[in-house]
Amino acid sequence: MSGLFEEIHEQPAADVPTRRVSITVNGDKRVAQVEPRLLLAHLLRQGLKLTGTHTGCDTTNCGACTVLFDGKPIKSCTMLAVQADGHEVTTVEGLAGASELHPIQEGFKDEHGLQCGFCTPGMMLAAKALLEENPDPTEDEVRWALSGNLCRCTGYQNIVKSVMWAAKKMQAQSAS
Amino acid sequence: MIPAAFDYIRPSTVEDAVNALADAGEEGKVLAGGQSLLPVLRLRLAAPALLVDLGGLSQLRGIREDGDMLVIGAMTTHAELAASSVPLLAQVAATVGDRQVRHRGTLGGSLSHADPAGDLPTAAVALDAQMVLAGPHGRRTVAASDFFVDLFTTALAPDELLIEVRVPKLQGWQTHYTKVGRTAQAWATVAVAAAVRRENGSIAQARVALTNMGPTPVRASAVEQALAGVAVDGDAIAAAAAHAAEGTAPASDTTASAEYRSHLAKVLTRRALLAAVGR
Numbered sequence: 247m248s249g250l251f252e253e254i255h256e257q258p259a260a261d262v263p264t265r266r267v268s269i270t271v272n273g274d275k276r277v278a279q280v281e282p283r284l285l286l287a288h289l290l291r292q293g294l295k296l297t298g299t300h301t302g303c304d305t306t307n308c309g310a311c312t313v314l315f316d317g318k319p320i321k322s323c324t325m326l327a328v329q330a331d332g333h334e335v336t337t338v339e340g341l342a343g344a345s346e347l348h349p350i351q352e353g354f355k356d357e358h359g360l361q362c363g364f365c366t367p368g369m370m371l372a373a374k375a376l377l378e379e380n381p382d383p384t385e386d387e388v389r390w391a392l393s394g395n396l397c398r399c400t401g402y403q404n405i406v407k408s409v410m411w412a413a414k415k416m417q418a419q420s421a422s
Numbered sequence: 423m424i425p426a427a428f429d430y431i432r433p434s435t436v437e438d439a440v441n442a443l444a445d446a447g448e449e450g451k452v453l454a455g456g457q458s459l460l461p462v463l464r465l466r467l468a469a470p471a472l473l474v475d476l477g478g479l480s481q482l483r484g485i486r487e488d489g490d491m492l493v494i495g496a497m498t499t500h501a502e503l504a505a506s507s508v509p510l511l512a513q514v515a516a517t518v519g520d521r522q523v524r525h526r527g528t529l530g531g532s533l534s535h536a537d538p539a540g541d542l543p544t545a546a547v548a549l550d551a552q553m554v555l556a557g558p559h560g561r562r563t564v565a566a567s568d569f570f571v572d573l574f575t576t577a578l579a580p581d582e583l584l585i586e587v588r589v590p591k592l593q594g595w596q597t598h599y600t601k602v603g604r605t606a607q608a609w610a611t612v613a614v615a616a617a618v619r620r621e622n623g624s625i626a627q628a629r630v631a632l633t634n635m636g637p638t639p640v641r642a643s644a645v646e647q648a649l650a651g652v653a654v655d656g657d658a659i660a661a662a663a664a665h666a667a668e669g670t671a672p673a674s675d676t677t678a679s680a681e682y683r684s685h686l687a688k689v690l691t692r693r694a695l696l697a698a699v700g701r
Contacts, residue, residue: 288424306457318525323464324456326460
């Protein structure tokens with residue numbers, strides 16, 4: 247792994263081809279010099295120290311590494327950092343405001359939507375994308391929207407409840 | 423898991439992409455949405471020296487009309503296709519992978535990858551789609567039935583790109599895709615694409631194609647022949663669907679035995695046809 251850190255530091259080894267990427271992460275423009283093989287998930291976690299994005303399965307199954315890419319949920323372990331050049335990325339660190347939690351975070355707290363918490367960042371970002379597209383989803387629609395996110399504690403009942411809770415709260419907020 | 427090192431380019435024209443592939447020879451690999459390629463690279467099942475990223479080719483994204491045909495750019499994502507009104511392909515695209523994968527994965531990538539469990543290759547075969555390929559010596563069009571050659575193998579030369587897919591509008595046809603997988607996001611154990619054109623209360627023409635019943639998607643010709651001219655009737659459709667596994671060569675693996683796949687092919691063919699005709 248040690249080579250990887252060099253790739254995303256400012257002075258990479260001379261014989262490794264690198265690319266300069268500029269990515270807007272949670273509203274801030276971030277610039278990094280990366281090896282083309284560097285995955286977006288690794289740039290976020292190791293390069294930018296945004297460790298809220300988890301890497302679970304490394305095989306595009308579990309969805310723990312889900313981030314929003316130009317507002318759409320994607321798996322950041324299945325995207326190269328160079329592919330994100332010039333785009334916007336939102337990670338779980340970008341969910342809460344300065345002083346208060348995002349309603350989705352409140353929902354997961356209130357409805358006990360997490361047990362070990364490993365899948366939670368990905369679940370919340372997938373839920374955010376759903377609620378932006380469909381503010382009043384049925385339980386079934388929530389389950390389908392989260393079908394790319396696995397919870398190995400199998401706490402799905404409360405995860406779905408948390409998203410439904412957040413949908414209600416966000417609807418009440420936009421109505422008021 | 424970290425891929426082996428490679429160089430990377432992101433051309434802005436098809437010509438530049440094709441030339442880069444021609445220069446790279448066997449060492450080049452095309453990156454579309456990356457939802458199949460990046461897992462392969464991470465597992466180091468492949469270690470190309472150069473990735474040619476098509477992400478900068480916005481001209482390959484989108485759907486346009488051309489007479490009786492719809493022309494779909496190869497870089498159109500599954501999510502974009504799912505939101506469109508392209509017959510059969512829209513419904514099939516909505517079943518690929520999961521929401522995250524559908525935002526990145528592309529039609530051209532899925533077809534070029536040619537996974538025997540892939541959904542879009544089957545839809546292309548069912549629709550008699552035409553694949554438009556660009557290479558260093560110009561363009562050529564290949565029928566879907568000739569495009570899929572073997573397991574993960576297509577008619578694409580190493581220096582060729584799939585740039586667009588042409589499908590008939592199929593006005594007056596009814597279509598449906600039925601899939602069985604172990605979980606919501608799983609690859610198809612078996613799936614069936616059906617398209618039916620009715621005339622005066624009977625089936626004038628039917629197209630049926632099968633997913634994961636062999637190394638490439640296959641047409642269920644015996645079913646299509648058995649359906650021609652029969653009444654739109656549950657018994658007649660069930661009798662025709664009983665031929666679905668004829669001439670197929672499904673694999674046995676940890677998900678299902680060949681026998682079970684053959685059984686599924688018959689059941690799902692009946693269900694897909696009934697759903698297509700609204701029964």
